[in-house]
Amino acid sequence: MAVNVTKKQDEQASPLRRYWREGLVLVLFFVAANALAWRAVHLQVEQREFLASQGDRRHERVLPIPAHRGQITDRNGEPLAISVPVETVWANPRELSQHLDRLPAVAQILGMDARKLIGDVQGQAERQFMYVRRHLPPEVGQQVRSLRVPGLYLQREYRRFYPGGEVMSHVVGFTNIDDEAQEGVERTYDEWLRGEPGARRVIKDLRGGVVEELDMIREARPGKTVPLSIDRRLQYLAYRELKVGVEENAARAGTAVLLDVRTGEVLAMVNLPSYNPNNRQDIRPEALRNRAMIDMFEPGSTMKPFSVIAALESGKFRPESPIDTAPGYMKVDRFTIRDHHNYGLLDVTGVIRKSSNIGVTKMAMVIGKERLWDLYDRLGFGHASGLGFPGESSGRLLHFRDWSGSDIATHAYGYGMSVTAAQLAQAYTVMANHGRRVPVSLLRVDVPPEGEPVISSEVADIMLRMMEEVTKDGGTGTRARVAGFRVAGKTGTARKSEAGGYASDKYVAVFAGVAPASRPRLALVVMIDEPSEGAYYGGQVAGPIFSRIMNGALRLLNVTPDDLPAGQQIARIAPEART
Numbered sequence: 001m002a003v004n005v006t007k008k009q010d011e012q013a014s015p016l017r018r019y020w021r022e023g024l025v026l027v028l029f030f031v032a033a034n035a036l037a038w039r040a041v042h043l044q045v046e047q048r049e050f051l052a053s054q055g056d057r058r059h060e061r062v063l064p065i066p067a068h069r070g071q072i073t074d075r076n077g078e079p080l081a082i083s084v085p086v087e088t089v090w091a092n093p094r095e096l097s098q099h100l101d102r103l104p105a106v107a108q109i110l111g112m113d114a115r116k117l118i119g120d121v122q123g124q125a126e127r128q129f130m131y132v133r134r135h136l137p138p139e140v141g142q143q144v145r146s147l148r149v150p151g152l153y154l155q156r157e158y159r160r161f162y163p164g165g166e167v168m169s170h171v172v173g174f175t176n177i178d179d180e181a182q183e184g185v186e187r188t189y190d191e192w193l194r195g196e197p198g199a200r201r202v203i204k205d206l207r208g209g210v211v212e213e214l215d216m217i218r219e220a221r222p223g224k225t226v227p228l229s230i231d232r233r234l235q236y237l238a239y240r241e242l243k244v245g246v247e248e249n250a251a252r253a254g255t256a257v258l259l260d261v262r263t264g265e266v267l268a269m270v271n272l273p274s275y276n277p278n279n280r281q282d283i284r285p286e287a288l289r290n291r292a293m294i295d296m297f298e299p300g301s302t303m304k305p306f307s308v309i310a311a312l313e314s315g316k317f318r319p320e321s322p323i324d325t326a327p328g329y330m331k332v333d334r335f336t337i338r339d340h341h342n343y344g345l346l347d348v349t350g351v352i353r354k355s356s357n358i359g360v361t362k363m364a365m366v367i368g369k370e371r372l373w374d375l376y377d378r379l380g381f382g383h384a385s386g387l388g389f390p391g392e393s394s395g396r397l398l399h400f401r402d403w404s405g406s407d408i409a410t411h412a413y414g415y416g417m418s419v420t421a422a423q424l425a426q427a428y429t430v431m432a433n434h435g436r437r438v439p440v441s442l443l444r445v446d447v448p449p450e451g452e453p454v455i456s457s458e459v460a461d462i463m464l465r466m467m468e469e470v471t472k473d474g475g476t477g478t479r480a481r482v483a484g485f486r487v488a489g490k491t492g493t494a495r496k497s498e499a500g501g502y503a504s505d506k507y508v509a510v511f512a513g514v515a516p517a518s519r520p521r522l523a524l525v526v527m528i529d530e531p532s533e534g535a536y537y538g539g540q541v542a543g544p545i546f547s548r549i550m551n552g553a554l555r556l557l558n559v560t561p562d563d564l565p566a567g568q569q570i571a572r573i574a575p576e577a578r579t
Contacts, residue, residue: 067195068158070223072172072185074232075265075444080172081186083158083179087141089132093124096151106152109143110136134177135159160186164232166274167239170290171230171266171442173390174277183288185442187390189226196221227444229265234258237552238268242526245545246272249509249531255292256549257425259523261514263445264429264438267522267553269293269422293385293392296418297527300494300538301355301476302512303414305431305463308348310375311363312459319462320347325358333406337361353469355476355491357413364412365405372411373400378437378454379427381419385440395419414492425525428512431467431488432520435460464488468517479543480511482551484561488520489513489546491538496530506530509541515550518562524550 068083089110096103100118107114110133117132124130134157136144141154160175162168173184181190238256246254258268275287289295311317328342343354351359364372376382382397396418403411410416422440430437436451467488470477476491492510495502509528514520526542526549535541554561 067197068222069160069175069179069195070193071225072193073225073227074230074235075228075267076231077227078163078232080162080164080168080228080230080232082161082163084161085138086135086157086159087138087144088134088155088157089136089141089144090153090155091121091130091132092128092151092153093121093130094126094128094151096121096149097125099150102147102149105147106132106144106149109140109147160277162277164235165278166276167236167270168230168232169275169277170271170292171228171235171269172277174280183390184290185226185228188388188442192226193223195223229260229263229267229441229444230269231267231556233556234268234553235270237556238549239270239274241545241548241552242270242272244548245526245528245541248533249528249535249541250533251528251541252530252532253291253295254529254545255295255421255525255527256545257292257421257525258549258553259425259429259440261429261432261520261523262438263448264426264440264451265445266422266440266442268549289391290389291529292421293387293389294420295529296393296395296420297508297510297529298415298417298494298497299419299424300414300492300508300510301357302424302490302492302510302525302538303417304352304355304360304412305467305490306375306379306427307360307364307372307412308352308466309431309455309459309463310372311348311367312462313375313456314367314371316366317348317363319349319466322347323351323356323359323362325351325356325362328358330358330361332361332365332409333404335406335409337409349466349469352466352490353472353475355470357409360412361409364408369400369403369408369411372408373397373403375455376411376417379430380423380437381417381427385422385426387422387440387442389442393420395423414494421525421527424510424512425523428514428523428525430455431460431463432514432523433460464514464517464520467513471513476537476539477511477513477543479539480513480546480550482515482547482554484564485515485550485554485559486517486563487513487515487547487550488517491543493536493538507536509536509538511538511542511546513546513550515554516559516562521557521559522550522553524553 071079072081073079100121103118103121104114107117112133145154158179160179162172162174164172171184173182173186175181175186181187186193238258242254242256254272256268256270257266259265260267269292271291273287275283323346325339325343325346329336329338337357339356339358343356346354346356346359376397382395384392384394407416426440433451434457435453435455437454438449438451467490468486469475470490471481471487477489480489481487490512494508496506496508507530509531510526512525514523524546526546528541531541
């Protein structure tokens with residue numbers, strides 16, 4: 001009986017418990033729904049701006065906009081260095097490692113070994129960046145892009161291209177794969193040439209793709225154009241003739257520097273051996289040097305005109321002053337100085353014509369070491385040219401206080417000191433420019449500088465006339481003649497120094513001169529290092545190269561000849577006189 005009563009009570013209470021539980025669930029659901037609704041309202045209204053900015057930040061990226069370097073041009077606007085757009089393929093190895101089956105197709109387009117590419121990606125699977133291939137033509141980049149491989153991306157870059165190749169390499173220089181200046185004008189004027197990259201803000205998706213352009217932070221600013229003083233036509237001419245001369249004489253190296261006398265502009269500067277800046281895989285280190293501005297050499301007899309100038313300026317000598325060079329040798333300190341022959345009694349002009357070591361030594365001894373050193377110093381020997389060229393040498397000129405008696409003699413005929421080809425060429429422009437020294441420039445000069453007087457104009461003109469005798473019959477530089485033009489120049493031959501003294505079979509052959517001598521326009525220095533085909537004198541080796549380069553340059557620049565028969569000369573000058 002009691003059991004039945006309890007069962008009956010439970011049956012009566014069961015609906016109440018059920019209604020209570022259902023009510024509780026409804027209340028909890030209502031509370032949760034209201035909480036969610038309140039949270040949604042809170043996020044959408046009160047936190048909307050904050051959350052939106054946080055979401056953007058997680059997908060916003062600032063992307064660089066590459067800026068190409070400025071052009072390098074010759075004096076006439078012909079390009080010597082330009083930047084061309086290229087594509088660089090890079091990857092996110094962590095993402096790309098999930099799609100290794102797609103890499104053989106990529107490798108085929110890029111000309112790579114598929115197994116190596118897969119191995120590289122697997123080996124860097126924990127990283128998020130690696131270069132796959134850089135500086136590809138845009139059409140190759142487009143083929144890679146069309147594959148749509150996850151984790152593989154393209155980036156626009158610029159690659160430097162040098163139309164002049166090995167002919168211009170030592171002047172223009174080059175940049176590395178990251179477009180950073182390494183050598184030459186590229187490095188000297190890097191601040192002008194280097195552009196300023198831009199920046200843009202974008203939104204990227206989870207795969208790194210750009211889904212929205214937000215705004216431009218700053219525009220890319222390309223670099224400035226640098227117009228050089230170099231004349232591309234003259235550079236090719238000088239390089240061709242220097243190369244022929246170096247090969248004919250089986251020489252170790254060679255240099256030629258051509259300057260405009262009036263402006264100091266470098267119209268051509270060439271060196272051998274050279275290199276191709278567009279393909280530097282097999283470059284030898286010695287080929288990188290711009291020898292015209294870096295390599296020093298003892299100039300030999302090309303310094304004798306300056307020794308004679310110092311003597312003439314002292315007032316103790318005149319062009320017709322007699323100098324006794326017999327018996328062809330003399331002793332100074334413990335050294336014996338010799339001429340090639342016993343020239344006997346010479347005047348000062350004859351000393352230059354015959355290139356007499358005895359003659360210039362005797363004059364230097366009379367005027368003293370301080371006067372000789374002072375002239376060399378005024379001409380710029382022992383000082384850098386101021387071009388700011390990487391590695392440029394200032395040469396070597398000891399102060400006169402450190403000279404002994406024999407040093408006076410050796411400095412008088414170009415030993416015991418070192419110069420660069422560029423320094424020597426600048427010094428010869430002084431004689432051609434009526435004694436005024438103008439700065440050497442690798443940039444185009446629109447207004448000729450006034451220059452600084454360092455030699456009396458009268459003495460400079462006298463020396464030009466003396467140096468004309470060098471290329472005439474009886475002189476040492478007859479092979480440097482230029483048909484139709486008067487040439488004033490000087491030969492130079494110097495033994496190369498080595499440990500313990502001077503080599504017996506290694507020489508530097510030099511010819512330096514200006515033309516046309518009646519009204520100089522160009523100064524040219526040719527230096528051949530270690531000719532080894534038998535001939536080694538400056539007049540034999542460097543003189544013919546000088547002749548060919550100067551001949552072509554004068555004609556390319558349409559310079560009026562000054563050594564033609566009267567009738568021909570009038571016919572050539574008449575049209576110019578009418579303009």
